[in-house]
Amino acid sequence: MANVSEIFGCNVFNETVMQERLPKNTFKALKKTMAEGKELSRDIADVVAAAMKDWAVEKGATHYTHWFQPMTGITAEKHDAFISPSADGKVILEFSGKELIKGEPDASSFPSGGLRATFEARGYTTWDPTSYAFVKDDTLYIPTAFGSYGGEVLDKKTPLLRSMEALNKQAIRILNKFGKSVTRVTTTVGPEQEYFLVDKEMYAKRKDLILTGRTLFGAKPAKGQELEDHYFGNIRTRVSEYMKDLDNELWKLGILAKTKHNEVAPAQHELAPIFGTTNIATDHNQLTMEMMKKVAERHGLVCLLHEKPFAGVNGSGKHNNWSMSTSEGENLLEPGKSPKDNTQFLLFLAAVIKAVDEYADLLRVSVASAGNDHRLGANEAPPAIISMFLGDELTNILECIEKGEAVSETARCFMETGVSALPRFVKDTTDRNRTSPFAFTGNKFEFRSLGSSVSISGPNIVLNTSVAEVLEEFADRLDAATDLEAEVMAIVKETMKDHKRVIFNGNNYSDEWVEEAERRGLLNLKTSVDAIPRFGMEKSIKLFEKHGIFTATEVKSRCEILLEGYAKTINIEALTMLDMAQKEILPAVLKYNKEVFETLKVKQELGLNVSVEKEVSYATKLSNLTESLMSKIEELDKVLLEAKNYEDALESAKYYREYVFEAMQTLRVVADELETMVASVAWPFPTYVDLLFYV
Template sequence: MTAVSEIFGCNVFNETVMQTRLPKNIFKSLKKTMAEGTELEPEVAEVVASAMKDWAIEKGATHFTHWFQPMTGITAEKHDAFISPTADGKIIMEFSGKELIKGEPDASSFPSGGLRATFEARGYTTWDPTAYAFVKDGTLYIPTAFCSYSGEVLDKKTPLLRSMEAINVQAIRILSQLGKSVTRVTTTVGPEQEYFLVDKEMYKKRKDLILTGRTLFGAKPPKGQELEDHYFGNIRTRVSEYMKDLDEELWKLGILAKTKHNEVAPAQHELAPIFGTTNLATDHNQLTMELMKKVAERHGLVCLLHEKPFAGVNGSGKHNNWSISTNTGENLLEPGKSPRENTQFLLFLAAVIKAVDEYADLLRVAVASAGNDHRLGANEAPPAIVSMFLGDELTHILECIERGEIAEETAKCFMETGVTALPRFAKDTTDRNRTSPFAFTGNKFEFRMLGSAASIAGANIVLNTIVAEELEQFANRLEAVADIQAEVMEIIKETVKNHKRIIFNGNNYSEEWVKEATKRGLHNLKTTVEALPTFAYEKSINLFVKHGIFTKAEVESRCEIMLEGYSKTINIEALTMLDMVKREILPVVLSYSKEIFETLKVKQELGFNMSVEKEQAYATKLSNLTESLMSKIDELDKLVLETKNYSDVLDAAKFYREYIFEAMQTLRVVADELETMIPAEKWPFPTYVDLLFYV
């Protein structure tokens, strides 16, 4: 086996490669751009392009692509060959600085939320020099931002980079007032990725999985996750081989895949990387999801990233572990040995507390999707109510500051196992809370509400921006006073007093918390349709415009894109459900019903004093369910036709949620009960037992 250290990053045009292939002055200039965000000179781009092309060709590349992240939530790419014709009818391999810096994909067919008309087609991609280029499948991939001809931002990378710059500027102001000499502050992320694996041949027989990513039908199997025997359990050979192959592919692209294990539900697994800067982490997570699917194909598997592929077992999330670091290597969310004396940490902690409380609705929007609605609040993921877990120690320290008291030093406790041979170790000062949406976990916050298929860009744009806003307010106060330390303590004290309602260390799944949250004035936006309109509220628009993240038009367009996306998702699911039930389920049910009734008729005609009471009851139940199924089909059919009456995106989304989605649920209940009555060999597609337990 090739050593990991030898293959890691071998397909990445990283700093090591740059240093060996670029002239010293060019490398120095590019590195400054990467580290400080300074403007890149055209002559630098020309030299970099030539070196990048030569390196890529040596790696087997024949094409290059500007790789970008439109509002679809996935990535996009258009491949161009390096070839250029010569006068003698041959070709040379060329790649210019202009081609590196700018591309021109069609911008008319990507979601724009009304910012662009179909005839306004021109769009631009521009190289992001803060992210590494890489070679994959014979193509040089160049990470880029994407905008329209008239300048509107149509991607997720541009606002993410803007939000990182916003928090950088405000954090440096704070640190300057605290006497720290720091030139760059970046947010870092480590996104844990949950996913399901199913057999490819089984998958191909399920139209719902192919078209929607989730099962629209499926009776509960005899065994689910109730024995809790899958979580961290022994990894099956077939899955282990897949994970090994996946790790190697990720490592080649410089992705720090670290942890892999079985998750709670059968056929569910997780991959977790080491932290990286938010921009790179976002690129890497998009690549991770893509490679998860591609590598699965090689092993006769299909990787499902939908938030809820199967009813009755846990869905899949993506835990966004977020922190703030300086170019001097300091983690600003590290409490240190004595958190009560670490005023810098407490000040940044206060900024996060205030941000989450004041902009909880935006955080809820950042994770909103039709798929994620199945998870949030289902006792398998955090609820839709946004709150923060800080743990007993930090909560106690903040409460003491609010009262003007000095918190006592927390005594170090050791874990006592009762077995002499086992080593003793110091316990953490607080437990973990897996039910909290936004939990402090030692030196970072774990935002646990994201769905598995989501781009992490949206959540981190919001996180960076709302924290930048609070840091700016704190910096303004600090710059206006002489006694910095006194003002720091006053800021922390005020923040705790005014925003402690957002702190909750208990069970977020309990009904008591729902009632308590209402008393505290916290919103419970249970569905995407309830949450999305808050994104375009005046408060939200003012925030994004102030920090240069979005224009007013861009905020409103994104709200429209998300609402349209929700409606389109439910519409596709409804049409798929109707197709499956009409063309697959109903014919089987009618055919089997005919067999049952013919058998019953024969027994009745034979006489012989044979009781047919049970057969009659069974036949009657089957008949009633069939009649109910047909009635539910008609109802859903009519409702789908009614959607044409709604031109307003919010009204349409509400109709889909309140009527279409509910009609789908009732149709499914009937179909799933019929599944339990039809012989397994007659049921038209693989069942949950087939899908979840045959990997």
């Protein structure tokens, strides 16, 4: 068994390694960059590069790569060897500060939303010294930002770092008003990751899983998740071995994998890490998803990160636990023992409330995808309506402030079990609400709407930027105030009056809430196609331009990328569906039809004095469904051909949603009913029982 303290971070060029291998002045300069965002000189970079190379080579590395996060939502890498030719015809291993700082990958083949033409290929990657380098697969991985030759941002890391800078600037202004001198304010995130595991051999027989990550066909099994016996249940041996292996690999990379358990759906599980600085947490989550897939292969399994791999059971999300902390270790969303008297906390809380209400549409866009549309609002994930849960205690405090009433202290209660042997402990002052999209959970907010495959950078860019915008407004007011305490209370009171509509502590899954949210004027952007265009609205552009996150052109390009990505996803799914229906399901069903009718014919020809009414009814239903299947295949094929006529990204996405997706749904209904009639041995690929209940 691995010694966790020994293996943790063993493949990471972390502070311990830096301190051992770098000269004191170099280490001090690099630490200042990491803590305060100060630029490194080329001389310092040369020293760091040499030490980094020596360390990596000792770990078995032969190559290095600038590891970046393009708009695909996954990571990208181009590997270069450390070798350089020497005069004696051999090679030496070299790595310079220039190579550490800058790389030049092709920028024309990644999504750019029109920012890059095919012939405009030059792009640059730039070292992010705030995120640790690491060794994996005999390669030194260097976290980097990615941009075009013309300076346009082509990645997810650069705007994330910019949004963190924007929030840092405004939060420090606020804290200065409270008499605090802090070096830096960073946002922190702990992203919980849900996933499915399926048997590799079964997976290999499902073209839909291979090409789209989800099952496009599949009848509901006799047992699903209704017994609620899988959630937090005993972990199967095969899965437990996988989880142990995964933990070890993540720990080696310095990833603080903390919690693991079975999730609600059969074959579904979850991994949760300890909080980290947002940009590092983003890097770590990308690595976590990659390692989940790689480690699964060792165990004869496949890890599915699609938001809805199986119809009829819960899909997978990713809970983005977000907070703000100072470099001195203070959590700005910690209420303290007496929240009503903690004016600093109340001000930061008010800023989040206002930001979530005013920029709810951007938060919705940040979690938009074709896969996530299957989850949101399906009584397994929060609805597409963005609202906040604060709990009774905080809501009561804010309502009293709004009304100008005295706030009473909430009594601390002990948990009474009725069993004397069990220890007593103080209960939390409020319950949790797992139906809320944006829930306060003690000293952080849990943004629960993210899909399992999404990069957490997008949601955190929106969160950081929108909160920075509100903090700037609050800081400006405090600058002009003569009575700090009175002005803070005035701000909190106004925030509640203008934005309390976004606070909802009830059941977000209920139909009543949908109606109530509409009365409150909250947006219900049910699909990605409804949501994405709002990212390009003037209000959004103004916000991002003001804080230096995106230019107007970059905002519009991201709208284009999201819409194109949606249409392409549905197109791939539809083509896969057609292929499976035409080449696998239809031949199997026709063959089974033949067997049924031949059996019926033999029985009728024998002239036995027995009724064949039931057999005729069964055969008729089978034949009618087969006919319907062929008809639905033709309909899907027809609407897919028509889709080629739409060149505008928004119109194309709308067409795919309204016509192609709907045609896919109707085809699936018929195919799934046929699955319930055709003999198991005759069905062409593994069923839900095979996939979800493997040994």
